[in-house]
Amino acid sequence: MTAIDWTVLVGTIAFIAIYGVWKTRHVQSAQSYLRGDDDLRWPTIGLSIMATQASAITFLSVPGQAYEDGMRFVQFYFGLPIAMVIISAVFVPIYYKLNVFTAYEYLEKRFDPKTRVLAATLFMIGRGLAAGISIYAPAIILSTLMGWSLNLTNLVLGTVVIIYTVSGGSKAVSQTQKQQMMVIMGGIVVAAIVIAYRLPDDVSLGTATSLAGALGRINVVDFEFDLNNRYNFWSGITGGLFLALSYFGTDQSQVQRYLGGRSVAESRLGLLFNGMLKIPMQFLILFIGVLVFVFFLFERPPVFFNQPTLDAAKRTAQGPAIEALEADWQRAFEARRDQAVALTAALDGGDALAEAAAREGLQASHARMNAIRAEAKAVIAKALPSAELKDSDYIFVSFVLKYLPPGLVGLLLAVILSAAMSSTASELNALGSTSVVDLYKRLLRPDADDAHTLLASKLFTVFWGCLAVAFATFAALVDNLIQAVNILGSIFYGVILGIFLVAFFLKRVRGTPTFAAAVIAQGTVVALFFTSEIGFLWFNVIGCSLVVGLALALQVVLPGGGRAHPEGESA
Amino acid sequence: MPPPVKPAPVKPSPPGRGDLDAPPPLLGRWRNLYLLVLGTLGALVLAFWLFTRAYS
Incomplete structure (x- = not known):
């Protein structure tokens, strides 16, 4: 800087x-x-x-x-x-x-x-x-x-x-x-x-x-x-x-x-x-x-955006393997750049046949680069077993540091x-x-x-x-930072929202059934997080629905739960 | 006639805040403003869908 x-x-x-x-x-x-x-x-x-x-x-x-x-x-x-x-x-x-x-x-x-x-x-x-x-x-x-x-x-x-x-x-x-x-x-x-x-x-x-x-x-x-x-x-x-x-x-x-x-x-x-x-x-x-x-279709990107980790991997016994992959990467990049230039020319010239051919070539050369990148990550993992391989959080800031003016x-x-x-x-x-x-x-x-x-x-x-x-x-460092925060939020937010929705809209449901429903729902969501493959956004729906459904059911089963304050009843 | 006794200050209760039904500064009713926000969402989704179709 x-x-x-x-x-x-x-x-x-x-x-x-x-x-x-x-x-x-x-x-x-x-x-x-x-x-x-x-x-x-x-x-x-x-x-x-x-x-x-x-x-x-x-x-x-x-x-x-x-x-x-x-x-x-x-x-x-x-x-x-x-x-x-x-x-x-x-x-x-x-x-x-x-x-x-x-x-x-x-x-x-x-x-x-x-x-x-x-x-x-x-x-x-x-x-x-x-x-x-x-x-x-x-x-x-x-x-x-x-x-x-x-x-x-x-x-x-x-x-x-x-x-x-x-x-x-x-x-x-x-x-x-x-x-x-x-x-x-x-x-x-x-x-x-x-x-x-x-x-x-x-x-x-x-x-x-x-x-x-x-x-x-x-x-x-x-x-x-x-x-x-x-x-x-x-x-x-x-x-x-x-x-x-x-x-x-x-x-x-x-x-x-x-x-x-x-x-x-x-x-x-x-x-x-x-x-x-x-x-x-x-x-x-x-x-x-x-x-x-x-x-980066026209300017060669690094094979791995976390440069310090890449440099550290090169200093291990896997260094020659990484350098060989970088040579492949350079060739694959040049092939992809040529296809990107061809597609640009075809788009400008309105030539549909040339456009289709260049598009296909671009996709093939991009797939080749993806394969080399995956291979490079595997070699880095071998070189540095504890290294974080997800480098997408480094892409934008690497670009800023290298290519933006002072x-x-x-x-x-x-x-x-x-x-x-x-x-x-x-x-x-x-x-x-x-x-x-x-x-x-x-x-x-x-x-x-x-x-x-x-x-x-x-x-x-x-x-x-x-x-x-x-x-x-x-x-x-966790998988992807923004996802980590959203996943964490989704585990708790659905249940909290369920409590508030019961409070706002279900006037006859009282405190104790809502409290019990919230505890059961939170336990269920945490268990699902560890045992299922459900997309994390759905935890919000599941947690919230469980609280609302269970609170309604428990209100019937548990007579005389908590009190309902008149001030808070209207929605 | 005894002098008027100043009443002891009463703690305000319940202290609700301001006018809960004040209209918005534009479009007359809150419902209209909500429809504007939801309409903008619909327009954005449509624009994004067309954008996706045009460039994918």
Whole structure:
């Protein structure tokens, strides 16, 4: 990295953190810390919601997924706008009416304390682990490629987030996220323009899309119903809807963002803003991955994108085998490039026969490259048995570091770190709030005054921050980072959503049947995760359906369960 | 006549927040805004499907 890159990177991150601390220096009450001053307007809420969801993983994994697998991942978000409408119409008015600080507070008003504590605990387990991954994901990749110390990267990233989150609480998180989201959106647009500009002169955007389509990368929508297919229209519109409903409607890291709104209308508009913009934003990030894929049709990609691991494998006894594969790789690349050039010429000339021949040749040479890449991974596994072979998370950042001009490298790294900080801050803020409001103040110190509550909130935020950094330090690289977070979420979210749906819509079901149903459903989902091949998005549907079905059945079997508070009954 | 006694401050309860039925700033009713969001989703899915068909 050049001095300009360091200036852009450090300047952007430092400015946002200092701005957050300065802007919220007057936060001195627990109410202000936990929910801001209830004065947020919809643009801030909308950007804050988007920034919370857009973690660094989004920018590391998603373009890599498009490079390897095409654009089908966008279908994962098809349920999101529907969820935004349901949450705006049903959830938000109830939270406002009951004036709650956390989503789980509502469950006690509707059911009983044990259901509230169960939901809060499930949230803290899932989100506590996810917060560690939010820090670890960018740290492992950046430290590997840049030669930074992993522990130091974890520590610096975690400490900066802890400082401004503890300083200003929910308000600091929302204010910094507004800046972070602007950096993120600006960075995405600049990256798309620069990558398109780096394509060969005779490859227009339309031709680039055709080339990507010829190799199966333009697979945005798939209507074929298949339970084992992670991303198709049906899993997105059903599983994605359940996941989004649970995440945005019952996960405190999101609920806290819109509870600080000035009014119901501002909160609703912020959510609907997210419903309108999220899919186009994900589409653009995936399309950036596709453009990187097309770029590497004309520029030789590495046989393995995690360069330090590749170099380490070369230093073992498998070095000659890897070098031989790299020679094959070079020849296969040249053959594929020639076919890509031929297809480009055929597309420009409108020659259908030449186009069909070049398309076939391109697909054959691409298959040859895939085979060599698979072989190279097998040799690396032999050389370094503990090495992580999934290198798709390294594709985009490797491209940025090697091919973007000075200044933009710093900007794109600032985008990745801003995203990491924005999602981690929301998570720590929510974990701290839930710990205090739903457990500490509810079970241990119900008589705590405002100053004590504020101090406890800050200490719990520091505690969760330290735990996240510790988890990030000791975590091992998992299969695919964004999938790891989504899988983790899907295991818990379905059950939490089921509890809330029973609360909102099944007025006659009481606390004890709901609590028992949630415990059984959670056990079943965990068992299915370890023993079945079901796509993870379906865990949301299964967990939620089990809670609703079992709660209805147990309500009949178990007479006189918990109480149903009149305030929480209406939906 | 005894001097008026200032009533003790009453803790607000239950503290609901703001007007729950305030209309949106555009399109008149919330239902219309929800239909706009869902319509945009439908339009995006259709556009993506056409995009997939055109380039796959």
